[in-house]
Amino acid sequence: EVQLVESGGGLVQPGGSLRLSCVASGFTFSAYWMTWVRQAPGKGLEWVANIKEDGSEKYYVDSVKGRITISRDNAKNSLYLQMNSLRAEDTAVYYCGRTTAIDYWGQGTLVTVSS
Amino acid sequence: DIQMTQSPSSLSASIGDRVTITCRASQGIRNDLGWYQQKPGKAPKRLIYAASSLQSGVPSRFSGSGSGTEFTLTISSLQPEDFATYYCLQHNSYPRTFGQGTKVEIK
Numbered sequence: 001e002v003q004l005v006e007s008g009g010g011l012v013q014p015g016g017s018l019r020l021s022c023v024a025s026g027f028t029f030s031a032y033w034m035t036w037v038r039q040a041p042g043k044g045l046e047w048v049a050n051i052k053e054d055g056s057e058k059y060y061v062d063s064v065k066g067r068i069t070i071s072r073d074n075a076k077n078s079l080y081l082q083m084n085s086l087r088a089e090d091t092a093v094y095y096c097g098r099t100t101a102i103d104y105w106g107q108g109t110l111v112t113v114s115s
Numbered sequence: 116d117i118q119m120t121q122s123p124s125s126l127s128a129s130i131g132d133r134v135t136i137t138c139r140a141s142q143g144i145r146n147d148l149g150w151y152q153q154k155p156g157k158a159p160k161r162l163i164y165a166a167s168s169l170q171s172g173v174p175s176r177f178s179g180s181g182s183g184t185e186f187t188l189t190i191s192s193l194q195p196e197d198f199a200t201y202y203c204l205q206h207n208s209y210p211r212t213f214g215q216g217t218k219v220e221i222k
Contacts, residue, residue: 035211044202044213044214044215044216045151045153045159045202045204045213045216046213047204047210047211047212047213050211059209059210060210061210062210095158095159100206100211101147101149101164101165101204101206102149102151102159102161102204102206103161103164103170104161105158105159105160106158107157107158108158
C-alpha cells in the first residue's frame with residue numbers, strides 16, 4: 001500500500017524557516033518523480049514544486065522561487081521542502097504527492113506564518 | 116503559464132442527478148489531465164488520469180473525456196458520498212496548474 005506521511009509543519013514568524021519532510025512507503029521511492037502541493041485555508045490547490053527520480057531536475061512555481069527548495073534522499077525514502085523567508089501568504093496545508101500526475105497524496109502538514 | 120478555467124465554481128444537485136464539470140486549458144495539453152475529489156479536511160483523491168482513464172477502485176459512475184483544451188468530468192448518478200470539491204490538474208507543462216475547483220452541494 002502506497003503511503004506518504006508529511007511532517008514538520010507548525011507556526012513560524014514571517015521571515016523564518018521551516019523544513020517539511022515526507023516519508024514514503026509501499027513503493028520504490030527512487031523510481032518516481034515527487035511533488036509538493038499546497039492549499040491555503042479555504043482556498044484551492046496550488047502546485048508548488050516537483051523533483052525528478054534522481055534529484056537532477058527540479059521545478060518550482062514562480063511565487064516560491066529563490067525561497068523554497070525541494071530535495072530528496074532516496075536512501076531514506078524521503079522528500080523534503082526547505083522553506084526560507086516565509087511570508088503570510090505561504091500559510092497553507094502542504095501535501096506531498098507521488099509522480100508529476102499525482103496519483104497518491106499524503107495527509108498534509110499545516111504551516112502557519114504569523115507573528 | 117497554462118490557465119485552467121474550471122466551471123461551474125459550484126453547483127447544487129440531487130441524489131441520482133447527472134453532473135458535468137468542465138475544465139478549459141488556455142493552450143493545448145494533449146490528454147495530460149487528471150481529476151481529483153477532495154472532501155473537507157482530507158487530502159485530494161485522484162479519480163481520473165490521462166483525461167479519461169478511471170483510477171483503480173473508483174466507481175464507474177465517474178468518467179472523464181476530452182483532449183487538447185476542453186475536458187469534462189461526469190458523474191452519471193450522484194451519490195451521497197460524492198458531495199465534495201472537484202479539481203482538474205494539468206501536468207503537460209510547468210508550472211503545473213489546477214482548476215479553481217467545483218464544489219458539489221446537496222440540493
